Amino acid sequence: MRRPALLCWLLLLAFAGGCVNSGALAEDVGRLPNCTSQPGTVRRGVLIMAQAVPSAQWLPCIRTVPPGWSFDEIRPRDGEVSMLFSSDRDGMHALTVLLRPSCDLTGATEVPSEHPEMRRFERVTRVSDGYAGERHYTFDGGCVTYRFDLRGTTRAEPVAALSESLAFLSRQKLDQMVRQVSGDRLRLDSN
Numbered sequence: 253m254r255r256p257a258l259l260c261w262l263l264l265l266a267f268a269g270g271c272v273n274s275g276a277l278a279e280d281v282g283r284l285p286n287c288t289s290q291p292g293t294v295r296r297g298v299l300i301m302a303q304a305v306p307s308a309q310w311l312p313c314i315r316t317v318p319p320g321w322s323f324d325e326i327r328p329r330d331g332e333v334s335m336l337f338s339s340d341r342d343g344m345h346a347l348t349v350l351l352r353p354s355c356d357l358t359g360a361t362e363v364p365s366e367h368p369e370m371r372r373f374e375r376v377t378r379v380s381d382g383y384a385g386e387r388h389y390t391f392d393g394g395c396v397t398y399r400f401d402l403r404g405t406t407r408a409e410p411v412a413a414l415s416e417s418l419a420f421l422s423r424q425k426l427d428q429m430v431r432q433v434s435g436d437r438l439r440l441d442s443n
Contacts, residue, residue: 285326285335287313287419294429297326299440302426304328306441307353308394310370310420318413321347337414341404342382347414348399355388355395365389367420383411389420396420 285297301311312335317323324336324345337347357373365372370389378384382405387398398418402410427440 285311285313287315287421292433294426294433298421298426299430300326300328301333301351302423302440304333305331305351305353305394308351309392309423310389310394310396311423311426312349312351312396313419313421314417315419316417318410318417321410321414321417339402339404339410342402342410343404346400346402346410348397348401349418350395350397350399352395352397353393355390355397357388357390360386360388370420387411387415 285295285301295313298311298313302308314323314335317337320340322338324338327334327336331353333351335349336345337349338344339346357375360373360375362371362373367389370391373388373390374385375388376383376385382401382403384401386400389396398414400411400414404410423440430438430440
């Protein structure tokens with residue numbers, strides 16, 4: 253199915269759910285894009301990311317939100333998606349997670365990646381008055397950037413907790429979920 257058709261279908265589910273027997277394909281429009289879904293459903297936030305960046309073979313998702321942190325919103329655009337998180341200690345939008353087809357690695361240093369299918373790069377821009385920096389994961393068709401702007405007194409301590417809370421869902425797995433839940437009527441676009 254072409255991207256505009258699936259996006260229109262998702263919007264129809266979101267806004268006309270009471271008028272249309274939409275089944276359980278998608279849930280939680282605009283909400284936390286969890287790595288897992290209820291049986292027989294697929295998270296809409298993850299579907300929207302997949303459609304916004306159809307070349308990305310991996311999609312960022314959330315295992316859990318650490319204590320003191322909150323998920324603010326997901327902002328999809330054609331070719332980019334951002335997820336915003338705030339902290340009770342580090343401020344509003346202290347973490348932004350970006351999914352794009354590629355990213356600028358100027359000034360970043362490659363470090364060992366905990367994900368064998370991805371390369372990881374780090375760039376620290378501030379270590380006084382909190383911590384600021386970027387962590388990039390590059391892979392076929394995409395790049396996920398964790399952009400930290402921590403203003404609290406704990407410096408980089410939250411980076412580890414947040415990194416454990418974030419994960420990746422393969423486009424292939426998401427496509428399988430969509431096919432299964434839709435009775436093989438729908439599938440994800442890819443470039």
